[in-house]
Amino acid sequence: MALLAIGAPAATQRSTEQARMIAGEPVTAPQRLTLTDLPAPTGERISLFDGASLTGWEPWLGYADPSITYQDRPGATPIGVSRDTSGDFAVRSVDGAPAIWVKGETWGSLVHRADLRDYHLRLEFKWGARTWAPREKLPRNNGLLYHTHGRPGEVFGTWRPSTEFEIMTGSTGMIVAVGGKVRGHTDVTYDPSLAAPHLRFRAGGREIDIVNGSPTWNVEAATDAERPVGEWNILDLYVVGDHAVHVVNGVPVAEVRDLATIAPDGSRTPLTHGRIQLQSEGAETWFRSITVEPITTLPRIVVEPN
Structure with missing residues (x-):
């Protein structure tokens, strides 16, 4: 999942200043x-x-016109399951x-019925040839969403609340909180070469709270x-409790911990299980060899000497 635009210059400048303050x-x-x-x-x-x-x-499936997906009041009803998919x-x-072929033209997702916890998931993906409006000129975009919960279409009429293992050219493995109720901690550095919010995962970096919006x-x-x-990629997602690699x-490429959902009163409940979603978000994508096996410990990320 990636927003379509960064916003006005003044807003971008504020975001840059905030990111520098947050990450150093x-x-x-x-x-x-x-x-x-x-x-x-x-x-x-x-x-x-x-x-x-x-x-x-x-x-x-979300909206017939994906360009309205991120609007607060889109004035439309999601397609959902009202048509042959x-x-x-x-x-x-x-x-x-x-x-598994995902066309990508209409945004949405395939949600697996299994409620997963404490697992190693592996899949292979590769991009197809087609990209679609409003992202036809932007980096190809999809996503592996995990710890999925809540109602179909609860997020932007299109996805369910979850944590995202981003699949996007140049950014595969990015951490995204899908929905305003999901939180997580990770370690970052400030990287001015990135679009806002200019934060890159860095082992041993400054801890932040990932908060959508x-x-x-x-x-x-x-x-x-x-x-x-055009080449196949292998993604490995390791999850134990509220911690993932x-x-x-x-x-x-990333590690997130203390995954949780936030109630209206601000209370935090650990997010330790859920379904997975394969997104459709503007790019034709292929998936195969999707497997899970139970684990009780996580692998360790080691920083090699430069």
Whole structure:
């Protein structure tokens, strides 16, 4: 999930100043991160895609015109499940094998029915050829949303509240709070080369609270580990309780902890389980080899000497 525009220059300047205050001065040397202490599975590996159908997956579509998605009062009703979605999500053959095809033209998601906790999820994805308005000229965009809960379309009429493992060219692995009720902590540095909010994951950096609708609504991946468009990528998501690690093609790129939901009275409830969503957000995308296995510990991110 990525907003369509950064906003007016004055607002952007305020956001830049806020980000600098939050994260401090930029760190010039990028980190080289590796993953150690990979957890041993404590049970059977299960496939969430049977290779033949969308059994176990529930579709949901947002607005017929995706450009109104982020408006407070869009003046329209989400499509939901009121039409046949086989032209939006389907199982098709690509590179000689079946995969889940997401057209991307109408925004929405496929939500798996399984309520998952304490797991290692692995999937493969690659971009298709098509991109669609209003993002046809912007970076290709999709997302793996986890700890999904709440009502269909609760967020912008299109998604359910969740934490996002962003899938976007140049930003795969970014952390995003999907919905105003989701929170999480991570460590960052200020990176002026990024669009607002200018925050990049940095192991040992300054701790922030990820809050949608605030200057800390997302945190960019530590590095761009995605392969070129048209090639398959492997994503690994490790989740134990309210703590998760994002890995792209074997490279750890982000870590988020203290995931929680916030009640109207401000009380914080740990977010430790939920469904997953595969987004549709303006770019044709293929998914395959989607598996989960139970774990009880997380891998450790190590900073290598430069």
